[in-house]
Amino acid sequence: MKSWQYQKDISGCGLSGIINKNGERITGESIICSIACQHDRGNGLGGGFAAYGIYPDFKDHYALHIMADNLDALHAVEGFLNQTVSVVHQEKIPTRPNKYITDPPILRRYFIEPVKEGDRICRWPGLSDDDYIVRVVMNVNRDIKGAYIFSSGKNMGAFKGVGFPEDIADFYRLDEYSGYIWTAHNRFPTNTPGWWGGAHPFTILDWSIVHNGEISSYGINKRYLEMFGYHCTLLTDTEVVAYLLDLIIRRHGLPVELACKVFAPPFWQEIDRMDKEAKRLFTAIRMVYGSGLLNGPFAILFAYNGGLVGLNDRVKLRPLVAAVKGDTVYMASEESAIRAICPDPEKVWAPKAGEPVIVTMDKGASTTKKQARLSPACAGA
Template structure:
């Protein structure tokens, strides 16, 4: 951790203090329950070959246009997990105004067991958030109407939320985040609340009953046990418009998927990440995250990838160049050809993060909302 402090402290001492405070605030989450497999990936969760696709456009494009490329990579999946993410949505289609779409967290929850809706809302939503809009996602009448879809997908409810001011103030005081700006603290509250929902209704139960699909601003994720193209059909999003679409076909050749939680994409905060490949050092990356009080629950390479990206981007505030170097270190001749100043920076990044860098063949597509940065 010494090297990490050094990297974080380059002209951003206050940010280093904030980052350490966020990491320490998550220590209380250890008390919430036992974590699956103590960071070990079970055989049921192991990855194989997968298919990923995506596109971005300066005009909003209908969801039907992610359908065709998903079908084209149908052979890269085996029906055990498919998912889609959309970023840069159409406010009117979602029943809100543009300001709500831009500023509210779009909390989207998959209810495998609809019987837990009231309990979940009463514990994790109503007491903590101002709910500006909520709605169940439209679906086809019967999942068997979708050719090839063999398992009924979960019902999904969408909430546009902001943390209540009194809740946020109490949270900052109780977990030691008084140094953070309210917006930064609100983001961390949303992430920790999502973790607790998943612990209660997904990880700690033998029967998986509900989990958070996404919670970012102006973005959404949907995933099922099936193929990616089934998502667009079952949830009737062929006409939903967005600037960015990504999709994933899962092919876990060495495992099985018995619920949609293990499918991709996975979330950071305002990011959705899909992945093809396999980490040889999954346990090492998981331990790196656990040392920073980040606890993977879904036991997949893709989940730890999204958590790592969120740590480097939102908590450590690294620019994209440094994030890439932390995830994929520059080596050998490529490193030797770097200017001396950049070599020095990269050495410090590698010293801090090499144990958390994924090892093995991997490929990411990340869709993210950068509206906070004026993008």
């Protein structure tokens, strides 16, 4: 074959996300089908999922998902957890053998609550529960070699590893879980080694993020977060987004829509044309949160217990498509990934650069109802 006849390698990452605003829980098969449809957007070096509403029996406890390279590392984590938190329940993360998933780390999950003052000796008195858990996660991930907490929210969990996402899903038996929000990622690693901790999603508390792109501002985003006690240890630029969400939305209390404007702010030429109040607000955002701007190409989906958000960088250098049908909203890198599980959406659109698609749970949504998988026949699987 002549050189010009070769097909060029397709690079990029694939994303998919589903949310049911009414809180109806969808089985994992739909999201697996959707991300599998974007198989060629990855290279088999990373796949992962985040699911919300999957632990109704422990919904008030933080669910820590831990990966450890060996038993020593796992014991070190357990020793640390015994000193800092109360473990209510612990178990292996259920898996099934998959011929494409080789050499997985030890995978465990712990349902925990922070040690309360007066109960036992509290390691960090005065912190809120959430801040306390962030501290636990940061300490483990920074200080314990070979072990990582890769999920730490309530009633949600991240499942990820090295492999194509459909194989990762099979390995983690995700078809057996039901959630009202699902996100998925198919990874084509370029900048960082393909390793289990580096797969998406990245999470802290119930924030989870899947990302297609490269964060060119990583160097300053990381140093900015370090000022607030976040340590980036997972060797992947996307990690900063999870911590920025926690800092800006949870700790600083900015509404989600403004957090999106931190990540993808309007250009000065737009701000200069705004009315006085808006100009003041957006100028302030850019002045104060300039180090939180995510510069470089990206499409991200981030989720929390209250909703799902899709966002592009401010010049839209990565694809993102959204669609609605009834109470369910879909977002994915490609429209085909949506149509694979929802052939007849009411509305399909490509969000503009820097314009977030924010989907929040309806008031009064109940997250205990279960719904069958959305699309009975999945062409991609």
